[in-house]
Amino acid sequence: NKNGYDYEKCKETADWLLAQTTLRPLVAVVCGSGLGGLGDSLKDAVAFNYQDIPNFPQSTVHGHAGRLVFGKLKGRPCVCMQGRFHLYEGYPIQKITAPMRIFKLLGVKTVILTNAAGGLNEKYKVGDVMIIKDHINMPGFAGCNPLMGPNDERFGTRFPCMSDAYDRELRQLARHVGDELGFGDFMHEGVYCVLGGPSFETIAECRMLRRLGADAVGMSTVHEAIVARHCGLRVFALSLITNQAVMDYDSEEKANHQEVLQTGKVRSEQLASLVSTMVMSMKHD
Ligand code: R1P
Numbered sequence: 001n002k003n004g005y006d007y008e009k010c011k012e013t014a015d016w017l018l019a020q021t022t023l024r025p026l027v028a029v030v031c032g033s034g035l036g037g038l039g040d041s042l043k044d045a046v047a048f049n050y051q052d053i054p055n056f057p058q059s060t061v062h063g064h065a066g067r068l069v070f071g072k073l074k075g076r077p078c079v080c081m082q083g084r085f086h087l088y089e090g091y092p093i094q095k096i097t098a099p100m101r102i103f104k105l106l107g108v109k110t111v112i113l114t115n116a117a118g119g120l121n122e123k124y125k126v127g128d129v130m131i132i133k134d135h136i137n138m139p140g141f142a143g144c145n146p147l148m149g150p151n152d153e154r155f156g157t158r159f160p161c162m163s164d165a166y167d168r169e170l171r172q173l174a175r176h177v178g179d180e181l182g183f184g185d186f187m188h189e190g191v192y193c194v195l196g197g198p199s200f201e202t203i204a205e206c207r208m209l210r211r212l213g214a215d216a217v218g219m220s221t222v223h224e225a226i227v228a229r230h231c232g233l234r235v236f237a238l239s240l241i242t243n244q245a246v247m248d249y250d251s252e253e254k255a256n257h258q259e260v261l262q263t264g265k266v267r268s269e270q271l272a273s274l275v276s277t278m279v280m281s282m283k284h285d
Helices: 007-020 093-106 168-180 203-211 222-230 257-281
Strands: 027-030 043-049 067-073 076-082 110-119 129-137 187-194 216-218 234-244
Touching: 007 043, 007 093, 027 093, 067 257, 076 093, 076 257, 093 222, 110 129, 110 222, 110 257, 129 168, 129 222, 129 257, 168 187, 168 234, 168 257, 187 222, 216 234, 222 234, 234 257
Parallel strands: 027 076, 027 110, 110 234, 129 187, 187 216
Antiparallel strands: 043 067, 067 076, 110 216, 129 234
């Protein structure tokens, strides 16, 4: 593989990690912009800086610490990425998604992907949480897919199905846990659309995406979900609506990363309890 993220390289990283800790996580969590606090709730944590992990990319975005944390969430061993990689950082798409394959080789069964996203659905408010039920891979329309290139059957099939990408049972569990925790009023289920970034969307782009059926827009998650599904991981994903996409030419609103990080702080504890309660209730068979 020309990007150097072949099976052997992922295996080398996974084996290195397995030698550093006795924890054997079944669940991996990826923290979105400003959502790194999820990783701080891990007990008995052992953390590795990305620069110390063989073959691992580096975080370059503010609000993404660049640490891989092993620990326990409500007694269940988990691994958590405090900091993810985005296409706009300039990495090859195979590199930003390599952690999914490394998780697979660690023995992980389920990944929980989180992100900060702009709300397109007019019913969504800043601070709302959207369970992702489906995605639109806009870069994919232009030939940008993390599975491009030779297919390694040890990970998965050449043409993976995506109609069941976001596990139905886990979405049901999230709704149930959300209701139990009293989060029902600010939780939705919808479609996430990924764009390349890093420039935020124009008004015309937001209007177009809404018409195409997207409820939220961002610059991550979808590529991870594709690679995770390809290698047989179960995927659950959620968006925190950190800003309202601007749809109106008279609006004075301007999307900005500071607002994104700030909203993350406001919901940080609730998201941590949603995720940890889900992890506690998950079955792995
Ligand atoms: C923009 O503020 C950044 O926040 C989101 C967007 O994708 C973009 O990177 O980050 P996450 O998707 O990593 O949460």
